[in-house]
Amino acid sequence: MIALRIPVLWRDRRGAVAPMIAALGAALVGATGFALDAGLYYTASRELRAATEAAALAAAMNPADASARAGEALSRNGYDPAILRSVVVGRYCPDAATPADQRFDATFARCPGDGRTNAVRVQTEMPSRQFLTRVLGSANPIPELAATATAARIDEAGVGITSGILTVTNALVNSVNDLLGAILGVQLQLSTADVEALMASDVDAGRFFDALAERVGESGTYADLTARTVSLHDLMLAAASAADRPDTAAALTLVAGQVGTGYTVPLSGLFGLGVWKNMPVGEAADQPALRAGINAYQLLAFAAQSGGGSIDASDALSRVVSGTTVRISAIASGPVDRPRFSFGPAGETSAGTSALRIKLDLGLDLSILGIGVDAVPVLIDVAAARAEVSGIDCPDTAEQARDTRVSILASSGLVNAYIGQAPANAMTRPMPPLSASDIAPARILSVLGIITVDARAVAQPVMGNSGTLVFGPGGQGSIGRPGVPGTAASIGNGSQAGTLISSLVGSLAASNGLQVNVIGLCIAPLCSASAIRSQLLSAITAPVTGLVGNVVDPLLDNLLAALGIQLGHATLWVTGARCGVPVLV
Structure with a gap:
């Protein structure tokens, strides 16, 4: 009978997991306990960090009473x-050349300035909540809770740079609609009143950032927002909801x-937020930080250029005068190496325009030969204009907002012009550097190959x-x-496109400027001061000289103004200033 039961018992699997549970139970309980304790640790660590940051901000409001306030x-x-565990007072170094983790100076030895205390570093530490992992003693992998936060009372200013608020004319409005419309791939239809409203009014930067964060669903920091x-x-x-005037809000709307929803703009090239970048979005409306202005037209023009649209307005911006055509055949911009609008302390807050390169084709009527030249290629290079907040003087007066002074180190860009054949990649985006040695002679005329x-x-x-300034x-x-x-x-040198092109005329008269060849050979009298060469030179330079004042300058002035650039000038705004605002650094 027993022998008959053995096969039955062998096939019976009831209770087979019991030994497995007995063997693995301790490991399962340990893993569950570790997961629970690890989750509690990270939650508590985040909460402690937030409380430590709040303590540092409170202490920075009055460093002389830092410990009590923390x-x-x-x-x-x-x-x-x-x-x-510690409350250390010191000074914050607002210097972009100093690594971020070294800008808090408790010794006052590294920081420039008057040596006044303006920063506090707070350290906290407490036991972490542990349940099952506590039994591991010294082998417990869950550490104690600790947090460090540094806050400083920062004097900050907002700076913007562009061509300035110009007189709005019909020609400028046409350039705005044509050029920005070409970049965006749409037909812009802004009226004179719309352009005036955009150019003459600001957008509240703080309200703008918060409104934009809400529209795009950003719940992190302002740095997270401007990385989008x-x-x-x-x-x-978002700008319309933060505009200063109803007509500006209407124009932005x-x-x-x-433009619709298809044109996208990377924000990283537009805004520099300095020490405000770590602030959670939504707080600008409740604190004075970032409560500076952004010119509404600058915001539109620079945002359009930061997107993926190519700048091509050759048809819209051509002009014909007395049989001579001035055509803008290409525009290229340089890399955005600093923001257009920037907010922060002196020493690490700067703004700038990108470099710009414009190619003009001048079509000329050479009456001496009864023929025309389709295109004399002219390149104009405009280097970037730059502005850096170099000082913020916050007086200890009851009228601090009125009495504050902000110093800006400003520079307008070098401007060059060339006639000739540029390298093939000269007008790519971002455009490469270009020098005089890169310009080769351009074939502007060929009569039957003779x-x-x-x-x-x-x-x-x-x-x-x-x-x-x-x-x-x-x-x-x-x-x-x-x-x-x-x-x-503004700071500048009063340069105009016409002046530049006029100086090209003198350069054409040089020995290597205008080369005339007959049957493939350079004939000495024609390559120097011969009558034929002189007449050709006059036939080319006379119409160019006649163009520059009446056509080229207004054409390019309006073109550059539409892009937020004024040739040879840097026009700056200090869009706001705040003294002693506590921020995390």
């Missing part, structure tokens, strides 16, 4: 002040409707100008604030 802030957040790529449609609607004319010319460069009492400009745009100030 302890009070911890108590308000439900923590025992005894978790404070967003639609120009959303960007314009109109632009949003005309007579050929090659031209090469280099204008005398118009040097940029640089210096310090002061905004505030006694300065060249005034400081703006939300609802009240400040007064701009």
Whole structure:
């Protein structure tokens, strides 16, 4: 009978997992306990860091009473002040050349300035909540909770750079619609009143960033927001909600409707937020940080250029005068190596335009031979204009906002012009550097292969100008604030496109400027001062000289203004200034 039961028992699997549970139970319980304790640790660590940051901000408001203020802030957040391990006062170095982790200086030895205390570093530590892993003793992998936060009272300013608020004419409005429309791939239809409203008003930067964050669903920091790529449609609607004037809001809303949702803009090349980048989105409306202005037209023009659209307005921006055609055949821009709008402390806050290269084709009627030249290629190079906040003077007065002065180190860009054949990649984006040695003679005329004319010319460069502009009492400009745009100030050299092109005429007369060849051979009298060469030279230079004042300058002035650039100038705004705002650094 027993023998008959053995096969049955062998096949019976009931209770087979019991030994497995007995063997693995401890490991399963341990893994579950570790997961629970690890989850509690990361949650508690995040909460402690937030409380420590709040304590550092509170302490930075009055560094002389830093320890007491830090302890009070911890108590308000439900923590025992005894978790404070250290409260160190020092100075924050607002210097972009100093690594971020070295800008807090407790010794006052590295930081420039007057040595006043303006920063506090707070360290906290407390036991982590542990349940099952506690039994592991010294082998417990869950560490104690600890956090460090540094806050500083920072004097900050907002700076913007562009061509300035220009007189709005029909020609400028046409350039705005044609050029920006060409970049965006749409038919812009802005009226004179719309362009005036955009150019004459600011957008509240803080409200704009918060509105944009809400539209695109960003819940992190302002750095997270400005690392995004967003639609120009959303960007314009967010700006409209933060505009200072109803007519500006209406114009921005109109632009949003005309561009649609397909054109996207990477924000990283537009904005520099300095020490405000770590602030959670949504807080600008409640704190003075980032409450500076952004000119509404600059925002549109620079955002359009930052997107993927190519700048091509050759048809819309051609002009014909007395049988001579001025055609803009290509425009290229350089890399965006600094933001257009920037907010932060002195020493690490800067803004700039990108470099710009414009190719003109001048079609000429050479009456001497009864023929025309289709295109004399002219290149104009405009180097980037730059602005850096070099000083913020916050006086200890009751009228601090009115008495504050901001110093800006500004420079306008070097301007060059060439006639000749540029390298094939000269007009790519971003455009490569270009020098006079890169320009080769361009074939501008060939008569039955018997007579050929090659031209090469280099204008005398118009040097940029640089210096310090002061905004505030006694300065060249005034400081703006939300609802009240400040007064701009400019630095420049008065250069015009016409002046540049006129200087090219003299360069053409040089021995290597205009080359005339007959039957493939350079005949000495024709290559020097011969009558034929002189007549050809006059036939080319006379119409060019006649064009520059009446056609080229207005054409390019409006073109550059539409892009936010003024040839040879840097026009700056201090869009806001705040003294002693506590921020995490």
